[in-house]
Amino acid sequence: MASRPAPSRPAPVSRAAAPVPRQKQAFFHTTNRLMATPKDPYAILGVPRTATQAEIKKAYYGLAKKYHPDTNKDPGAKDKFAEIQSAYEILSDPEKRKQFDQFGPAAFDPSAGPGPGPGGAGGEHPFSGFGGPFSGFGFGGFGRGFGADMGFEDVFTAFTGRRGPMRGTQFMRGDDIEVQVTISFMEAAKGTTKTINIMPLVSCHTCSGSGLRPGTKRTTCRACGGTGERFVDAGPISFGSTCGSCNGTGFSVPRSSECRTCGGDGVVRERKSITVDIPAGVEDNMRLSINGEGDYPATGRAATEDVHATPGNLHVRVRVARDNTFSRQGADILYTATIPLTTAILGGEVTIPTLDGEARVRVPGGTNTGDKMTLAGMGMPKLGTRLGRHGDLRVEFRVAMPKYLSSNARALVEMLADEMGDKTAKRIMGIGKSSGDDAESHKHEGFLKSLWHNLTNHPAHQQKAEGAEESKEGSAKKDDDKQSGSGTGL
Incomplete structure (x- = not known):
């Protein structure tokens, strides 16, 4: 079998020129240039x-x-x-x-x-x-x-x-850099500014990115002869791959010609501080990009001296720390308000925190655990919207059940159970079941019932209280008359 000549790049053929005859050869390159149906x-x-x-x-x-x-x-x-x-x-x-x-x-x-x-x-x-x-x-x-x-x-x-x-001209773009920064929940709500320290690749100031010492120039790669490719014969098949010595450029920089500062790469690492403006409403794990603040490409290893270089971008991944007061769902923030049992039964007002301070909200009577209230427009700023639109503050109530009751408090609750017709509630105070001969029980019961009537504004108790007040005033008047009469007698 005749030996196969070394692969070479044919000169362009014009329309008028006759085809240049070439020796037949089995030639397969890793780009499948003779493959009839290239695969995906x-x-x-x-x-x-x-x-x-x-x-x-x-x-x-x-x-x-x-x-x-x-x-x-x-x-x-x-x-x-x-x-x-x-x-x-x-x-x-x-x-x-x-x-x-x-x-x-x-x-x-x-x-x-x-x-x-x-x-x-x-x-x-x-x-x-x-x-x-x-x-x-x-x-x-x-x-x-x-x-x-x-x-x-x-x-x-x-x-x-x-x-x-x-x-x-060869166009080169540097690699992107990604860093992470952690901010608080309130910083995410209000927006903040962070300074980030990075060490990107920048163009070498000594050689201006050429990778060469003054007065030197590049040479043709000896390993591939300037083709940028190297070939390995495997019987009748020839496999081609990118030249590892010049990375496919066809040129090389002799060690004696390399810039001492960058080692021929044309780039060096340099410490840099970048100020990043984090907008209000940013969400956890969101990525912000700053164009042109990434690595500069290694122009010293370019395939040609005419290089158009563009730095990569800086990507800042924002992590928002957990907050002990609020949680978040998109632009809405969630808050759990704990209220006393009596406030849940009777209604009232409670103070809750917001992103801008505190606010008082009305609690309807009969509020249960899990009931919700929405304060529109008091949530996080919505990114990408105009006119400063915000999410909502959603409040969920949780009723705090007392673990210990005093005797008077328990008696009141038992009387409340009687008033509401609750037959299943446990009773240990014996209210309403004491014997007629037990004067102390009657006295205790009278106090509790009087207090209950005061709380419920019971009309019967109001009339009884008015009569007692009139009787008390009459008795005081009689005492005054007696003292006045005795003085006159003297």
């Missing part, structure tokens, strides 16, 4: 479309370890491993992932064009000889429109985002 990388790795990079990496490592040909002797393990590698290369690259999400498998299927060019079945690029199948369509998002002089390699690179020696 999300399904291959078993992750949802909303998966984070950490979740994708975890799924990839697990599957790669399981199906690696060195450890898995199953005949289909090698193909499965290549499939996993291909899926991970797409999903681990933000640009490739974006292209798959937008175009689907067609973004990575060379046969998705209008048809193979001359010699396509013999190993030629299926778009060669057409002068660019998308001529006339100005896809400016790829840096320039697809013109007649654009060959397959340019089209394929534009759709797949294959790494290699890059031209033009």
Whole structure:
């Protein structure tokens, strides 16, 4: 078998130029560029479309370890491993992932064009000889429109985002930073300001983010020859992967040329204090975002010197501490008011706390435990609403039952049971059951009944009290007359 030449990137073919003959070769790359029907990388790795990079990496490592040909002797393990590698290369690259999400498998299927060019079945690029199948369509998002002089390699690179020696401006975005801050319940109700200390990556002040010492420049990566890819032969099949030395950029910075401050990364960590305004009404576990306060990208490792760098964002997760007085349901706050038994029976007024101080509320007579009252507009501010709208303060009453009663208090309650016709209540004071010969019992009963009549404004007791008062006044008058008469006699 003739030896296969080293993979190389073909020059773009113009419309007028004849197809460049190439030697036939079996060539499989992890992006499945010769696969007739590319599969869904999300399904291959078993992750949802909303998966984070950490979740994708975890799924990839697990599957790669399981199906690696060195450890898995199953005949289909090698193909499965290549499939996993291909899926991970797409999903681990933000640009490739974006292209798959937008175009689907067609973004990575060379046969998705209008048809193979001359010699396509013999190993030629299926778009060669057409002068660019998308001529006339100005896809400016790829840096320039697809013109007649654009060959397959340019089209394929534009759709797949294959790494290699890059031209033009490279867009880089730094990682996001997430921190947590805890505030009190009242701070959540009124709003507050917190100062957060972070250590994000910032552009190196020594090299201005280039990663180079003064007077030095980047060199072509020796490991991949500037292609950004490395290939491993496995019999008739060649597996390609991103070059680990240059991370697919095709360039490298010699150690002697690296900036001493940042080590060639172009970024350093720097302590920074950020003031965060937390709005009134914020809920527990809510996340606030501050644009541009995250990590700066490592521009020293960029694939080109023309880099458009954007810092990541700072995400502040707010935790609201529990409160001993209030609890919360959305914009409504809940409060449990404990009231005495007598207030629950007779009604009255109680003082309850609010977000703005204290308020007195009326308690209807006959209030039971679990009865509720709503004070409209006295809850939390509603986020995202105008005119300062608030939730409600919902008050739930709990009747406090006395655990101990004095003899007089128990006698009163037993008399209340008699008055209300309660036949099931236990009685131990013997009110209303004492013997006629027991003068002391009569005396005790008279006092309690008199007190009961005073509480209930009983008319009979009022008449009896008026008669007793008149009798008392008459007796006092007679005493005065006697004293006056005795004085006259003398």
